[in-house]
Amino acid sequence: MGQIDTYALGDKIDACDLKQVRSIALLRASESLFFVSFCELRGMTTDDGSQVETIIFEVEPEVPQKPVNDIRNRELVAIVVRDEFDIPEVLALREDFPLVPHTNLRPFTTPKSLCLYEDIEEARLKFAPGDFLENIRDWFSKTALGKLHQDHQQLEPFVMTNAPRLILPVEFKDCDDDIIVSNVYLGHSGTSLQNGILYCVPKTDNPKGNTSKLFRIISVRTQARKHGIINRLPLHFGDLRDIIIPLGVDLLSIVRSTLKDVVDLPKEERPAFLILALRLPRKRITEGSIENEELISVIFEANFTQLVCEFGLCQIINGELARLVPIDENRDGSVLKISILNTCTAFDSKIARSTSGTINIPDYKITLIGCGAIGSQLQANMARMGIGTWTFIDDDLILPHNFARHLAMPGCEGFTKAELMGEFTANLLGKEKVKVIQGRLQNISSNTEIFETLKSADVIVDATTSIAASRELALASEIRGRRISLFLNPSGTDAVLLYEDEDRTTTLDSLEMQYYRFLMNEPQFENHLEKPESKIRYSNSCRDFSFVMPQSRVGMFAGILSGALIDVMNGGAGGVKLWRLDEEDWSVKAFSNVANKSIVIGLGEWSVIIDEGFLHKVRSYRVDHLPDETGGVLLGCYDVIQKKIYLVDVTSSPEDSIERVSSYVRGTRGLRQEIEQAILTTSGQVDYMGEWHSHPVGASANPSSYDLGLLGWIGMIMDARGLPGVEMIIADNDEFCLLLVGAEENSESLKASVTRREPTNLWFSAGRTKGDK
């Protein structure tokens, strides 16, 4: 086999000369294989005394009559064994072996080195000689069918070199122009250009320190080609130029032109190195469409001086660089060594989206108010997913205790949380995606910057965990963005998401009340708002207390909430969601409630806010007890500043109540406990508001004289609190009546306001409404 001699695989040896354990194993395994036959052995000694052994086999792959690639039914291969544990190199020895994918590029065209495994490390672990030989046979069989690629697999890279070496700024890849030239500061993580990674220094920074140098990067797009067309590894610029010319680009003129632009620059402005980033559009089949653009980067192993000289622009005279005019055309840089840098592009919004599967999510403008533990991690999730253009509002300073649960890390002390989130997001997605506002949400309209920002937001996420902030946010109707409030309960066992519908028909404050009603009626959430015992002091100010809560919980909830938030933004509906973690088995249970439309009824200076869920509950109580009247206690809460009365829930009629067809006397059995439980469950948010009762069939909701008497009694009770009391009458045909007492400052104890409202034809007579359809 004279052909083998031309490949310099060494001299012929015998089986008894074999020293490598792996060679012996391969030889033995081949004896039991049907379609692999041993031919001969070669060996040669290396400089360090070890023996490189090559076993030559004839392999019979499974090949169809009309293969896609010209693989024969017998192929000669050489398996080169260098040591005990590495995967041997496999060479296809046929001189006219075709140009096919999945071969490793070497500086020579033949023999072709087969690329058998995608994951070399895993292959090393699992190596078995018989399997290896079958893998080789399989490589041939699949290559014959053109099936070494699955259709969904990426096309093989132009060059299969080792680990990535260059992280290229996005603008060199995603550009429409065929040629882009620019200077960029690149940091370097290795000790020489031969190792380590060249990375672009973060966008928001100026270059710092000595580790970054100025590089000139030329990004060139070639013509489209079918993959697999290049058959050897270029070692010098001349090789590369020859390889690229058939793709319609002459690199020589491009490099010369870019060097001309910088050759006259003063020393401190000169780039230190030159990188060629080649964009190679490729197609899977010659007639096909362009599948994608591949990126190969090449660095000249030459400094500025060497470059300008080797390309004929300058020469050294008396130790100084002197311009050559005209250019020495004979010096074309062909002998300059080049190094292929496997390239990957820097992170950006587009990459974030494609790798997260979030490409189709619209670019929401989100204002995040409150960048605490949950807010920061939730936002970080979304930023990594490429979602959102952000404004951050939180002037809290980062302090050491934050590192237990916040996105921030040591080194961030003294920055505000908004600043931190801003920098984090800008680094990931670009400055244009971020705005930072130093401030907090107190009295929105006074701080015009915050007001203007909120006006332009699609979504306003309240992660302040402050009820006051939440309530304030709910107002300001000129701000149209839907509010979404999220927080953990004080003991950190549950996460809550309150989200408005996109038309804001039910606002955050009403959702809060519906959330309380949920808590009051789900026994397992009795303790939801309980404050835990443990507190840790971080400084002497009482505002720095923190609860004990592990990051494992916070991180998990931030994950759930970020996912749920995206769903909610994509959908249009409103609602209340809760998640409860079981720390026994780390399972999470979800609870979901659709938002009930809220109804606002003005009574003098006050507004009474109820929701359709509340009405439904009260109406069904009435129906259940017909033909008799029924009733109970009203539970709700006040917003004294906004003069709002929220009716949240009702108690059922106590057992000892007297229910007749035309009268109702509310009893007392178990009532106190029920109210106390409600107060406890809602952590004092909800309390006694007054009384409700129903009218029988055929009667209107108009208060009788008894009803007015009841109102007076309520007023007496509530005088002790100094807040108005409420009486509600539920009647036929969805009619109801609301009565307020003690509402005006210098009023009598009985008061009923009348309001007429057009054009919806609802009219409130002491809050009576004839159905609101």
Add this chain to the structure above:
Amino acid sequence: MHTITFYPLGNADTCLFELANGKLLLFDYADVRDPKDKEDKRIDLHASLKEKLQALDRSNMDVVAFTHADDDHIHAMSEFFYLEHAKKYQGDERIRIDELWVPASVIIEEGAEDEAKILRAEARYRLKQGEGIRVFSRPERLAKWLETSGIKLEDRRHLITDAGQLVPGISIKSDGLELFVHSPYAKRSEESIEDRNEGALIFHATFVVDGVDTRMFIIGDTIHEILSEVVSITKAKKREERLQWDIFDIPHHCSYLALSSEKGKKITMPVPDVKWLLDQGNDRCLMISSSKIITNEDTTQPPHMQAAECYRTAANSSEGEFIVTMEHPNTSNPEPIVITIGKEGPTLLKRQHGPYIIASGQSAPRAG
């Protein structure tokens, strides 16, 4: 995708077509293995076919063709198939033959014995019934026999197919396959002595997958005189495309008599027409010898190493392969030769079994 399987049965033939649409066509049945002989490496055909049919949840073959009635093409068929003509060959475990194909000699010939006799009885019965059979011959040749059974030729003409025609019921459109009949052809069939080999079935199959043709010559036992005539007649009728092939089913267990009357010392030189036929193989063609292992020694009985050398040379000249059933994948453990037919043409499967397949297929030696 279609699949062709040649079973390792020594000097005997059985070939199965599994079409992409599920149809099964069996060419010959020779369950010749001796179960008592542990050294007999021929496959247990009965069990193998049964297993395959069970896996397909079937108990029938669409077509069973007996190329001729020599024992090495019909051995023990009466133990495997459900035969319509007599109850003793019936039972649920037997495999039904939807359509039986035979050359005319099987119907007409007197003096048949054993299995040949049973086959004859079955073929005659089906022809009498007028269904489930196709006879290959010039129709007039059967006229006399039909008369003796009180049947008009006209009433059975649709079940008789002459040479030069496509076999009805199989088409490229519905099955991706058509079969052209080369033999029996008129010239020989008029001899009064019905030599079985000369009256044997010879087909030219054209498989089509995604518009790509794969052609196969299906020959049972035949002699070079017959092949030469097939070639010259076909050429005369200008139908040379029916002589091109990608797969060649080597006749008569690699006997030199299918090539020439002269065996030759190291290599048989084929007569001109047969040589021409061998040259009609397309590049990377496959030539299959259903035979025992072929050694370097001169033998009287086939397979003849000189014939093998001739075929091997023909295969090599077109980058093709010459494969012997009892040598594939190796001589110590032959396995069925499987050829898949797709849009890349035919592919000879070369599968290496992993240890677990081998281990699970054999009973482990006794322990304890």
